Amino acid sequence: MLTTVIHIAFVLFSLSIIMNFWRLAKGPHLPDRILALDTVYINSLALLLLLGIYQNTQTYFEAALLIAMFGFVSTIAAGKFLLRGDLIE
Amino acid sequence: METLFSVTVGVLTACSVFLILRGRSFPVVVGITMLSYAVNLFLFSTGRLTIDGAPILGTNTEYADPLPQALVLTAIVIGFAMTAYSVILAVRTRGEIGTDEVNEQDSGESSR
Amino acid sequence: MSKVFPAPFLTLSLFAIWLLLFNSIAPGVVILGLIITTLIPLLLRPAWPDFKTIKKPHLALVYLVILIFDIIVANFKVAALILGRRKHLKPALFVFPLDMTDELPVTILASTITLTPGTVSCEITRGRRGILIHAFSDETPEETINVIRQRYERRLKEIFQC
Amino acid sequence: MWQQHLAILPILIPLFTALLQLLPWGDRPQPKRRALGLASSILTLVCAALLLVHVNQNGMLVYALGDWSAPFGIVLVLDKLSTLMILLTAVLALPVLIYGCYTEDNLGSHFHALFQFQVMGIIGAFATGDLFNLFVFFEVLLISSYGLMMHGGGKFRVRSTLHYVLLNLLGSALFLISVGTLYATTGTLNMADMAVKVAQLSGDEAALARAGGFMLLAVFGIKAAILPLHFWLPQAYSTTTGVVAALFAIMTKVGVYSIIRVYTLIFGPEANELVWLAADWLWILGILTLIFGIIGMLGTRDFRLLVAYLVIVSVGTLLATYSFSSAAGISTALFYLIHSTVITGALFLLADVMAFERGKTASRIVTGKRMANHNTYAVMFLIAAIAIIGLPPLSGFAGKLMILQAAPVSTSGFWLWGTMLLATLVMLIMMSRTGSKMIWHTLQGKPNEQSAPIGKRVAIGMLLSLSLILTIFANPIRDYTDSVADELLDTQSYPTTVIAPSSGEENQYE
Amino acid sequence: MEALNQLPLWVQWVIAFFILIGAVFAFIGSLGLAILPDFFTRLHAPTKNTTMGIGGTVIAAIISTSAQGTLTLNELLIAIFLFLTAPISAHILAKAALHTELPKFAPTRDLRDKEDAYQHETDK
Amino acid sequence: MNLFYIVFAPMIGALIPLLLRRTSRPVKTIATIAIPISCILVAWPLAQQTLAGDIPTAIQQWLPNIDFDLAFRLDGLSLLFVSLILGIGVLIVLYAHYYLSSKDNDSRFYACLLLFMSSMLGIVTADNVLLMWAFWELTSISSFLLIGYWYHQSDARRGARMALATTGAGGLALLAGLLIIGHIAGSYQLDAIFAAKDAIQAHSLYIPALILVLLGAFTKSAQFPFQFWLPHAMAAPTPVSAYLHSATMVKAGIFLLARMHPALAGTEFWFITVTLIGLITMLVGAYFALLKHDLKGLLAFSTVSHLGLICMLLGIGSQAAVIAALFHVINHACFKAGLFMTAGIIDHEAGTRDMRKLQGLLKFMPITATLAMIVTASMAGVPPFNGFMSKELFLDQALNQHLFGGLSWFVPVLATVGAALSVAYSIRFIHDVFFNGGYKELPKQPHDPPKMMALPVLILSLMCIIIGLLPMLTVSGILNQAVSSVVLDNITVKLALWHGFNLPLLMSAVAIVGGIVIYSQRDQLFTFNRQFEGQDAKHNFERIVQSICDSANKLFTYIDTGSLQRYMALVLISVIVLVIPQLFEIVTLEGSREQLPVDFVSIVGASVLMVAGFATAVLHRHRFIMLMMLSVVGLVVSISFAHFSAPDLAMTQLVVEVVSIILMVLALFFMPQKTARASTGHRVFRDILIASLIGGIVATLNYGILTSDFETISDFFIANAKTGGGGTNVVNLILVDFRGFDTLGEITVLAIAAAGIHKLLNKLKPFMPSSDIDGRPWHRIKHPLMLTNVANLILPMAMVVAVYIFLRGHNLPGGGFIAGLIAASAMILQYIANGVDWVKERFNVNYQSLMSFGVMIAALTGVGSWFFDRPFLTSWFTYLKWPLVGKFEFATALLFDLGVFLTVIGATMMILSNFGKMTTRHRPRQEGN
Numbered sequence A: 001m002l003t004t005v006i007h008i009a010f011v012l013f014s015l016s017i018i019m020n021f022w023r024l025a026k027g028p029h030l031p032d033r034i035l036a037l038d039t040v041y042i043n044s045l046a047l048l049l050l051l052g053i054y055q056n057t058q059t060y061f062e063a064a065l066l067i068a069m070f071g072f073v074s075t076i077a078a079g080k081f082l083l084r085g086d087l088i089e
Numbered sequence B: 001m002e003t004l005f006s007v008t009v010g011v012l013t014a015c016s017v018f019l020i021l022r023g024r025s026f027p028v029v030v031g032i033t034m035l036s037y038a039v040n041l042f043l044f045s046t047g048r049l050t051i052d053g054a055p056i057l058g059t060n061t062e063y064a065d066p067l068p069q070a071l072v073l074t075a076i077v078i079g080f081a082m083t084a085y086s087v088i089l090a091v092r093t094r095g096e097i098g099t100d101e102v103n104e105q106d107s108g109e110s111s112r
Numbered sequence C: 001m002s003k004v005f006p007a008p009f010l011t012l013s014l015f016a017i018w019l020l021l022f023n024s025i026a027p028g029v030v031i032l033g034l035i036i037t038t039l040i041p042l043l044l045r046p047a048w049p050d051f052k053t054i055k056k057p058h059l060a061l062v063y064l065v066i067l068i069f070d071i072i073v074a075n076f077k078v079a080a081l082i083l084g085r086r087k088h089l090k091p092a093l094f095v096f097p098l099d100m101t102d103e104l105p106v107t108i109l110a111s112t113i114t115l116t117p118g119t120v121s122c123e124i125t126r127g128r129r130g131i132l133i134h135a136f137s138d139e140t141p142e143e144t145i146n147v148i149r150q151r152y153e154r155r156l157k158e159i160f161q162c
Numbered sequence D: 001m002w003q004q005h006l007a008i009l010p011i012l013i014p015l016f017t018a019l020l021q022l023l024p025w026g027d028r029p030q031p032k033r034r035a036l037g038l039a040s041s042i043l044t045l046v047c048a049a050l051l052l053v054h055v056n057q058n059g060m061l062v063y064a065l066g067d068w069s070a071p072f073g074i075v076l077v078l079d080k081l082s083t084l085m086i087l088l089t090a091v092l093a094l095p096v097l098i099y100g101c102y103t104e105d106n107l108g109s110h111f112h113a114l115f116q117f118q119v120m121g122i123i124g125a126f127a128t129g130d131l132f133n134l135f136v137f138f139e140v141l142l143i144s145s146y147g148l149m150m151h152g153g154g155k156f157r158v159r160s161t162l163h164y165v166l167l168n169l170l171g172s173a174l175f176l177i178s179v180g181t182l183y184a185t186t187g188t189l190n191m192a193d194m195a196v197k198v199a200q201l202s203g204d205e206a207a208l209a210r211a212g213g214f215m216l217l218a219v220f221g222i223k224a225a226i227l228p229l230h231f232w233l234p235q236a237y238s239t240t241t242g243v244v245a246a247l248f249a250i251m252t253k254v255g256v257y258s259i260i261r262v263y264t265l266i267f268g269p270e271a272n273e274l275v276w277l278a279a280d281w282l283w284i285l286g287i288l289t290l291i292f293g294i295i296g297m298l299g300t301r302d303f304r305l306l307v308a309y310l311v312i313v314s315v316g317t318l319l320a321t322y323s324f325s326s327a328a329g330i331s332t333a334l335f336y337l338i339h340s341t342v343i344t345g346a347l348f349l350l351a352d353v354m355a356f357e358r359g360k361t362a363s364r365i366v367t368g369k370r371m372a373n374h375n376t377y378a379v380m381f382l383i384a385a386i387a388i389i390g391l392p393p394l395s396g397f398a399g400k401l402m403i404l405q406a407a408p409v410s411t412s413g414f415w416l417w418g419t420m421l422l423a424t425l426v427m428l429i430m431m432s433r434t435g436s437k438m439i440w441h442t443l444q445g446k447p448n449e450q451s452a453p454i455g456k457r458v459a460i461g462m463l464l465s466l467s468l469i470l471t472i473f474a475n476p477i478r479d480y481t482d483s484v485a486d487e488l489l490d491t492q493s494y495p496t497t498v499i500a501p502s503s504g505e506e507n508q509y510e
Numbered sequence E: 001m002e003a004l005n006q007l008p009l010w011v012q013w014v015i016a017f018f019i020l021i022g023a024v025f026a027f028i029g030s031l032g033l034a035i036l037p038d039f040f041t042r043l044h045a046p047t048k049n050t051t052m053g054i055g056g057t058v059i060a061a062i063i064s065t066s067a068q069g070t071l072t073l074n075e076l077l078i079a080i081f082l083f084l085t086a087p088i089s090a091h092i093l094a095k096a097a098l099h100t101e102l103p104k105f106a107p108t109r110d111l112r113d114k115e116d117a118y119q120h121e122t123d124k
Numbered sequence F: 001m002n003l004f005y006i007v008f009a010p011m012i013g014a015l016i017p018l019l020l021r022r023t024s025r026p027v028k029t030i031a032t033i034a035i036p037i038s039c040i041l042v043a044w045p046l047a048q049q050t051l052a053g054d055i056p057t058a059i060q061q062w063l064p065n066i067d068f069d070l071a072f073r074l075d076g077l078s079l080l081f082v083s084l085i086l087g088i089g090v091l092i093v094l095y096a097h098y099y100l101s102s103k104d105n106d107s108r109f110y111a112c113l114l115l116f117m118s119s120m121l122g123i124v125t126a127d128n129v130l131l132m133w134a135f136w137e138l139t140s141i142s143s144f145l146l147i148g149y150w151y152h153q154s155d156a157r158r159g160a161r162m163a164l165a166t167t168g169a170g171g172l173a174l175l176a177g178l179l180i181i182g183h184i185a186g187s188y189q190l191d192a193i194f195a196a197k198d199a200i201q202a203h204s205l206y207i208p209a210l211i212l213v214l215l216g217a218f219t220k221s222a223q224f225p226f227q228f229w230l231p232h233a234m235a236a237p238t239p240v241s242a243y244l245h246s247a248t249m250v251k252a253g254i255f256l257l258a259r260m261h262p263a264l265a266g267t268e269f270w271f272i273t274v275t276l277i278g279l280i281t282m283l284v285g286a287y288f289a290l291l292k293h294d295l296k297g298l299l300a301f302s303t304v305s306h307l308g309l310i311c312m313l314l315g316i317g318s319q320a321a322v323i324a325a326l327f328h329v330i331n332h333a334c335f336k337a338g339l340f341m342t343a344g345i346i347d348h349e350a351g352t353r354d355m356r357k358l359q360g361l362l363k364f365m366p367i368t369a370t371l372a373m374i375v376t377a378s379m380a381g382v383p384p385f386n387g388f389m390s391k392e393l394f395l396d397q398a399l400n401q402h403l404f405g406g407l408s409w410f411v412p413v414l415a416t417v418g419a420a421l422s423v424a425y426s427i428r429f430i431h432d433v434f435f436n437g438g439y440k441e442l443p444k445q446p447h448d449p450p451k452m453m454a455l456p457v458l459i460l461s462l463m464c465i466i467i468g469l470l471p472m473l474t475v476s477g478i479l480n481q482a483v484s485s486v487v488l489d490n491i492t493v494k495l496a497l498w499h500g501f502n503l504p505l506l507m508s509a510v511a512i513v514g515g516i517v518i519y520s521q522r523d524q525l526f527t528f529n530r531q532f533e534g535q536d537a538k539h540n541f542e543r544i545v546q547s548i549c550d551s552a553n554k555l556f557t558y559i560d561t562g563s564l565q566r567y568m569a570l571v572l573i574s575v576i577v578l579v580i581p582q583l584f585e586i587v588t589l590e591g592s593r594e595q596l597p598v599d600f601v602s603i604v605g606a607s608v609l610m611v612a613g614f615a616t617a618v619l620h621r622h623r624f625i626m627l628m629m630l631s632v633v634g635l636v637v638s639i640s641f642a643h644f645s646a647p648d649l650a651m652t653q654l655v656v657e658v659v660s661i662i663l664m665v666l667a668l669f670f671m672p673q674k675t676a677r678a679s680t681g682h683r684v685f686r687d688i689l690i691a692s693l694i695g696g697i698v699a700t701l702n703y704g705i706l707t708s709d710f711e712t713i714s715d716f717f718i719a720n721a722k723t724g725g726g727g728t729n730v731v732n733l734i735l736v737d738f739r740g741f742d743t744l745g746e747i748t749v750l751a752i753a754a755a756g757i758h759k760l761l762n763k764l765k766p767f768m769p770s771s772d773i774d775g776r777p778w779h780r781i782k783h784p785l786m787l788t789n790v791a792n793l794i795l796p797m798a799m800v801v802a803v804y805i806f807l808r809g810h811n812l813p814g815g816g817f818i819a820g821l822i823a824a825s826a827m828i829l830q831y832i833a834n835g836v837d838w839v840k841e842r843f844n845v846n847y848q849s850l851m852s853f854g855v856m857i858a859a860l861t862g863v864g865s866w867f868f869d870r871p872f873l874t875s876w877f878t879y880l881k882w883p884l885v886g887k888f889e890f891a892t893a894l895l896f897d898l899g900v901f902l903t904v905i906g907a908t909m910m911i912l913s914n915f916g917k918m919t920t921r922h923r924p925r926q927e928g929n
């Protein structure tokens, strides 16, 4: 049962990523795309967590944590680019 | 899975190569970066694909080949250094020349 | 004491994070953690601004519980809006006039607004006099402002005593 | 016992020097950096010489880094070829650095550090016995060369650096694909071990490995500047500063060395289905490169560019000679390699210092003002020209005769003869034209007042005198390159030495 | 997977519940991002729902490991981090959207004063 | 050893005038002239041996590997030439002493002359053909320097270059020929080559070898059609011309023919080629000599003509012909040196060499005129001078050859014509200069030269007479030995002025009469020739070289357009050409390894990856969007690593990808954000083709690899990680222990990159847009409040995480590199949120030093193992048990990793802070808003 649920979750997250990606590709504006990219990061993170549950391992925890951290940094960088052009000033 | 993997690596390589053949420095740098991703996947896969076998002793019974992983790690870091350098070199070139065209100006190709 | 622990709350939370990371309370981890979490604030002291510190920690806990509850509610609300019919969508852009000016409370309030039902804080307007909010639901701005004022801003002012 | 560690000193000395040079060093750091760099270069030279002597007396030195012996760990394999190349690098680096210490290093930041890093990378590439580690050292030498090439800045330099960098980045990617393919078919990275494994390959696996091997050829081809992968070279060498170009004289040789190493050891005589994998291609490409270099020389109107094409000609000569796959071919190629490295280095410096003293006309092959030290340069130019053209009595002539004799009396041999002699003629014409226009034909009036520091002339003199030494000791050196070639072709005993170090050395660590 | 299947059934149910909560909310969030009409409305969806999706999954992960004997809370860090940062990302993007004057969904009521619309926070 | 002295004394002695350059000319001249005289003294006893039939030799090994030894011999032939070179050399130095003006750099002149002398001596005494060739090339170089002595004159420069190119080319041909001969004979020693005569002549490579050798000889002695360079060598000072044309340079070619005679001559090919070329040269030379108005030009072409004569004799090759040839070598040397000196005197004293301007000089220069008439008569072959005798012998040989069968008669006829022309130009030389009417205004008032300047000419004229009258006393001894060493037989030469009335005498008479006739009709000849004027070999040569260079240049501007696109394409095409044939040889690509099942997530991942990759490529003109697509690619690659059991890789990839993208976004600010559509359809099609082929190659390789099994050394790492390295994360252990050296290199690369970037950003004034891509001014807020606050909160958190990741790397995924980048990104966030100034105020860290210390720590950890008598980078670990803390592990690898950690922070921060600094000070002013 749990296996089935996890598989369903895998599919749901995958579909989410596809939808995010669609938004990323379509835009129509840069903030849309950045938002979509940020969401791709978060959904990927969820996929990794799920994989950890599925394989019953802690191996992916750090990777997931890093996605959270670096997804944030990259979103901020992109946002700052839209606002100011220069990231570091 | 192996088929899917190799096709993906191939497509990624092809896309990168297309970018590398562009005439402006920025896309070329991006192409090289993407090529390094593809190459890392390739190099990684020379240890063959293993699922649920992270080479951390005591967590599994079968382990993925750790050597290519270590090689890819080195390659990633070196690639990072190279990307950083080339990106900034592109900026510098633009700063000095005023354009980001990679071809020499007043050559026949620049118009193409 | 303040020289060794320039920011006790910070040290404490860092230590908690340390333990969470290692997922262990083995003596080695604890000792090393104490050392590290003492050292890091000392090292980063210049970068640590003079935040208004929490004056009423117990109220902060209450605030946290409310927040988590609201987040869950917000999720269902937004889910309903996404799945519901488009004509229910009546977004609005309006300013929530702020009653406090300290950085940290304002930041927390703005974050709370974003995490809670139907609102996203878009701008902190000039001089921190207000927060520009984009609201999603069909409630009137006045209602929303009222809720925010009563439910969050009041509590934050108490917590930070400002 | 301590001689063991001698193996790694030529890598570590420049490394530590470079790291120290990155430190701030107070208000006037440059004198300190210079002293440090020169001291280190001398030390490297001494170590390289001692290493060569040691290896010559006691045979190949295998240094297992981290005490993990081959094929599992990375080993440095100091055989005669490696030590020879290392010594050559050290010998070239010292005068070039001396040259650089005379104000050249003030043109931009980090000159000294990058210089030492570059030396480290080159020496490391010569020393390592591991294919992936070779990649790493390639990157070390490349990234430092990127930095060095930019030294002094300017429009043209920046663009040619951009080209050079991007091309080499592509090359690095291809290198990784090749290494991956070879690892995937042989399961190892140590070159000696790979040689053993490659010999056991057959059928489709062998074909995969061949594909990897050929891709590697393209990679090394870029470094060595073989046609059609040479395009970066003239542009790069002619736009960068003289000192960097002179140091780069050994850079193409790293490519040539790698080709010799990999295609003799791994894909050489013992490689079974992959025997002498690259020989045919190297033959054709070598000759074409030579011809291309000839045309390039004819077409150029700049002294620096002329020297750059001289480098290309030397690369073509080297590879075509190597492709005969004979002991004599390899030996003579090595002799020629030493000679051409030293002389092209000297020529780049000469072109630089002449350009400086000529002022506006710089290194263009046109009539210009008399230089402040006109006569000195005239003599230097004459000596360098005689040496590089291959006229008696300097080293080039010995090298050329050796190669011509080593070429088999067959169609391919005649092709080499023909192209080499044609190249010599063209060099003769172009060098005499250059000398005639730049040195003989000067404008009336006072000579230019800008005078290069004497240290620069001393540095060039040092390099040119090396040609004299090469001439006088041509025979012992040839004897040595003969023994290098013999050792290189003895691809059966190489792996046994590398993979199972002799018991004596092993005991030392037990 | 075997280890999880050996857990008591109710634990499995709890885990499954949280996984599903997470996955469904994440899905809805992404759906919202895909179908909502303008940037500002789209911003609400992932900001709230996807974050919640992670929350569910994190709880599931914590239960699944903890139920096997050792209390494992480290995944909590991920959730904390996301709750801390998500509003900031949203804020920055909203700022950008306002700044670039992205078109708004027609029924949006713009109740800003003129002053509010053009006068943002001052620099420190 | 004395032979070495003879050859090398002038070479080393060349330094003497240079060292004496501050002294007066007489000192220099004496010092210089002492050298050839000392050589003569040294040679004297050796000459006695040679004349007695011995061959003195000397040998010193130099390059035994290529059979190149310093081997010298002094056989008859050598002696003959050595005498000429040294003897005339002495006279030339003496002459030059007076000839050179005070402005000329006499030191350089003497040095070059001595060098040249040495090279010539080397050629003629070399006992090894390679050695001979070496000296041959040296004569080219030294004659180049001599001809170009007055390098401020364009003629001198061009003449020198042409001579060098022509003789140099011939020299190279000669080398090839000699190498072939040496290859056939198995040795480069003369005796061995002579001994192998039959083998050589029977070999299939004989004809090519012969042609190559002849090319060498003919270019050097200016034989047709290579005669063009010699007249232009006249730009040299006259002493040089005298030397080059009489005893040396051009005689080197003749010497070569004689030297190789024993091995190469005697075949029909030799005969026909050499004789014909000689004959043609003789006629052509004589004809042009007659036409020249320049004294030296006349003499130059007469040299060509006489060399043709000698060449022809050597072609005939009979014993008598060889005698005649060598005899004429001596005679020609005597009279030609004298003639050039005379011409030089006239030029020197009268200020011109143009025969149209000169006339009636007899009155002013009686001594010169007398001497000139003697040497000219010798040249014209008038009895009783020596020239007459050798010409007689020549005509006799021309009569007695029968090698052209029925057409053999044309040889003596043409020989007589040549002789007649020779008489004609000789008459012109005398008549036009010294007679031909009264004196005309000249640049200088002519008078006889100083006595000592005329002395050399006097000596030479006396030689012409003495040899003519007493040949058996003077030259027969040397000729005996010389001819013997050419025909390899002991012979005795019989020379006499009077041969009785015979056909050759008649021919001589005909020639003299014919000569007078031709001279009297010379105006018609000049008129006839005028139509060919304007053809200057020097200009032609120059033009040919120039046009070759120009076409090469054009070719290069066409091929090498400085187009990176083309370079890149070439690299890729090379890969395609090299690799694809190998792939075609694969029979079955799919190996025996069982494939893993495909799952939905993987398909989605792969699809997203491919589409994102594709989008990155397609959207390359929208740069920011391209970067976002690249982010997706990087993220999915990272997830794939995680999926295929490589958590370390997943983290590293992710972290690196984000930092790279941030760098690119930073860069984008200074770059055009959009690219105009630029590529033509044709170009795009080509690129797509290349891209697909490369992609195909990589995919094929990858598929072949993935589906086959292999044996790898990796099991060793898994087996030894715990016991040998003390950790459980095998990947990390490989990085810090098994292959720690790679990692050391890798962080070195990072440090170098940072230093290089610092260099790149130095003094850079980048382009900075004051508005975004749509022309909107930038937002006014630099540092949004919410962001700064949260960034400040995150920094310590991230540091804790970094320490955690660092510490556990040894046993679980993590390590110094990732930890370093986490710390660095937290700092980047500070930069983004708070700005450069803010950070700099609070963290005054010298990132460069930090980075340097990082690498040092790593490397020093490696050095540390030396103290335990282990190789570099040997790791060590132990388990410690401390109270309270309990048992824990300490490994030196951790120290190494600390180095990595610090390097990464230092390098990354150095890059970013330097980048950031660029705009901080001079941001363009904001408009509007």
Ligand code: NA
Residues within 6 Å of the ligand: C114, C115, E046, E047, E048, E086, E087, E090
């Ligand atoms: Na949110």
Ligand code: NA
Residues within 6 Å of the ligand: A086, A087, A088, A089, F915, F916, F917, F918, F919, F920
């Ligand atoms: Na900046």
